[in-house]
Amino acid sequence: MSNVQITLPDGSVREYPKGITALEVARSIGPRLAAEALVAKLDGRLIDLSAPIEQSGPIQFLTPGSAEALEVYRHSCAHLLAAAVLELFPDAHPGVGPPTETGFYYDFYREKPFTEDDLRRLEAKMAELVKADVPNERVYFSKEEGLKLFAEMGEFLKCELIEEKAEPVFSAYRTGKFLDFCRGPHIPSMGRIKAFKLLSVAGAHWKGDEHSYPLQRIYGTAFFTQEELDAYLRQVEEAKKRDHRRLGKELDLFSIQEDAGAGLIFWHPKGGIVRKEIEDWLREELLARGYDLVFTPHVMRLHLWETSGHANWYRENMFGAMEVENDRYQVKPMNCPGHILIYKSRVRSYRELPMRLAELGTVYRFERSGVMHGLLRVRGFTQDDAHIFCMPEQVESEVQGCVEFAFAVLKQFGFDRYQVELSARDPQRPGDYSGTAEEWERAEGALMNTLKGMDIPFKYMPGEAVFYGPKIDLKLVDAIGRPWQLTTVQFDFTLPRRFGLEYIGPDGHSHTPVMVHRALLGSIERFFGVLIEHYAGAFPLWLAPVQAVVLPVSEKHLAYASEVADRLSTAKVRVQLDDRNEKLNARIRDAQLQKVPFMLVVGDREAASRSVAVRRRDMGDVGVRPLVEVVDWVRELIDKRTATW
């Protein structure tokens, strides 16, 4: 019998008889490792602990704490769920059940919907299976044999999968009554699962195809310890508290009204102020970075959208055209044609390029009912849009300028983490794109060079490009770690040609310019929603709708309090005087709940010394300071526009 040479993580090499299982190798290293290991990694490939080792290579044992082990663990937990479902609901047919970033799910076909109550029963059944330490047993079938078996069990979804994906001999895992067509690996037995919870049930479609079987998806999560699970559940709670829809109501920032229609935003005075501050900052930056500000109509003749191609490519997302004097007009879903018309309004020289036309352009897009979500997915929104018309040789530096601008946005609003994606065309489906292969290659190359030149790590996403050109997307990561896609920089060689754009080059001949579409905040609405959640409603001073509230201790101090408020107001501080007939405590509480940065308390002592007692929303009482000093101090802080306070 031949041997295999196994390299341990410490670099030492041991020899074992061929066919030894990973678990036995672990045992030979130490009983504790064998007890803790969940799965093994041989030569970079994850394998079951029970898997026989047939060839030499480096081995590693993954124990609780490892991210890869957690994925396997959750995948096994999905199987545990399926096993419990088959015990309690024999009429359910399993679909697929993978781990996800935060847990796992399993899809089932079943006539009757699962209820909250069913989830609790399933959890109890799962706990039972964990307690019984039910093993996960790997078995092999030939394709025909397996198909026959799953067909006999009535698992028509599994049969479809096997039909499509199975190798001639495929693996399956058995957990109690549940048998799954599955590549694995899995943890050895369910007794290893320490903490899990079923979270929700929601609809899904078989293979993501909305015309296919409707399935019910049970979501759950699992962690190595109860503490980690509890921490996760707390984090979910925290995210709920930050929900911009809830905070938008509580802080009176915006509303969405059934009377007006879904996906349409009403900015209330307090939200309006935040928006104004954001826009002011943005316009200053745009001008400083060589953009020109333009305004274009909201409704334009439909034929423009035919020229641009939107009427064809984008029809499903456009509001219906309206009939006007024997012509048809279209509410704009995009700003590009408007900016193009400005470019086209006269002959352009290469000396004018790059021409950067920026507009806070409000667009309307028809989103399918059911996809709207607060401020984050709406039917009417304002893009901080710009179109850069330039010569081909200017593209890289323009794209770089956009990316640098995007980083300035991140910094200004206190986001310190981000992810970058480069979306390219899908080489399998050349027909989905407009433009020639050479143009695409050149454009993708330009974007990639720019990112590489700037030393920015990015993810390459083939098949994610839009029809008219490749793009760079920048996702920012908020205060509690969630990514949001806002910034997009898109290359376009289609529209300039469709609209016949030209510029006169140094050679005296006309050439076609290149166009770059870019939005940094994406849409003001979505950005506002992200910002609300990022700051949990506690906007930094420069953005805060109310920056200071003056609180007279009693009616006696009203005169001095209004003087304090006037002084601040004159210094253009957004200040409110809370002279309601309430206890000081109650008014402090209200200001605190409204997340007002400064609470200025004035009573006898302050009136006598012309000072104010300063309370900060984040630090509480910070002591008494002279009024004049406080006015200057607050004003200065506002002007700094710092991202965190």
Added chain:
RNA sequence: GCUGGCGUAGCUCAGCUGGUAGAGCAUCUGAUUUGUAAUCAGAGGGUCGGGGGUUCGAAUCCCUUCGCCAGCUCCA
């Protein structure tokens, strides 16, 4: 659009198997004159999302429509 859940006062919610609505907060009025996270009392406020139906009778049952929530799909 699809699957499931939901829609009761400005807000958050209660209202068992059908018998024409209730709490807390908010609002208003009065008392209280307040020193760093909720003073007390009284009052007003709802055609129970809209429309249709079943019934002697509907917030409650059925149909339909609009909207919201979770997810799917989609997201230029």
